[in-house]
Amino acid sequence: MRIEILLGLIAPLLLGAHIGRHAAGERVAVADPMLTCSAGPEYYRIDLVSTRKLPGTYAASGFVDVQYARSPFGVALSPTGQYVYDFDVKLADVKAQPKGHYVVWLATPTLQDVQHVGPLSAQFEVSGQVTFNKFLVVVSLEQDGYDTARWTGPIAFRGLSRSGKMHTSIGHGLFQDEPCVQYGFN
Template sequence: MEQKRKQAGKRAGLLGMALLAFGMAPVPGPTAGTAPAPCTPDPGPPEYYRIDLVSTKRLPGTRAARGAGYVTFAKSPFGIAVTPEGHYVYDLRVAVERLPPSTQGVYVAWVATPALDVVERLGPLDANGTAKGRVHFNKFLVFITLEPSAEPAARWTGPVVLRGLSKSGFMHTMAGHGPFQQEPCTNYGFN
């Protein structure tokens, strides 16, 4: 019995030395009477909630255009806003740069489901190249079109200038692809 106790003590000692060697020493807790450091919120949405917008290169002068959609959870007195169906509601701010002014119309921001069965207009880009709106889709596309006017419309009629896909939209199965085929996402600007 005594020998088993000595072996257990040796193993515990070896384990303690191994933990110390790998920098896993116990961390002392806060001392009595000291307050924990205050928590500072992130200044912007995390990278996961950023949607890169890339040029479709369909209009002259828009090859260098780019932008981003910044997704945050919509405010609610109950924490996170949801639709009656239980879908999250997001605030989306679109910011575009290097997009030349157009004499042919106005740039308008849109969101749609990946199948394009539901399309919603966010609104025209302002003088700073931004637009804001709400989104309630899990997976969605964000795109900018050149429309003949800023008048509200149910669907776009002009060419798509910039487009991007929410990070959740990247998650899909390869069920529709052959075993050795890959979807060339990089051909469309998605990394």
């Protein structure tokens, strides 16, 4: 009986979170009823996951939608060959904090390069452009004077670019028995 009551309380929350995810990730192409294909540009969409460290973020969700920056060539590239993406960060079901601002950062996986995107708007949105090959998305809670080289406050949300999921084959799968040292690995 208690479980049923508990489920009754949780179900609307889960449903709300599900709806919220769709609202946060809406894109023009996906909304097109003629585009009935199984996957599309959202294949490269980045899910933002709450770290559940801050109140008001437990049921929150979000996306980073990436699309090619405007280019006469369709595919936008930097002079060194990185894709140039415009991106939109959107959070849903998140509450503003009484003190501080949510600020969005992009970082390479080693954290060697960090890009300060800026604070989320009152609608919890911000846009920017990125040329990193692989990148992390970090939404931190920053106090005033957050124009720093790297986040200083707690991380509220995090995400990883689709390209970041490309990982090494060394030492596992088909290569688990390979003598990787011979290929330059310790």
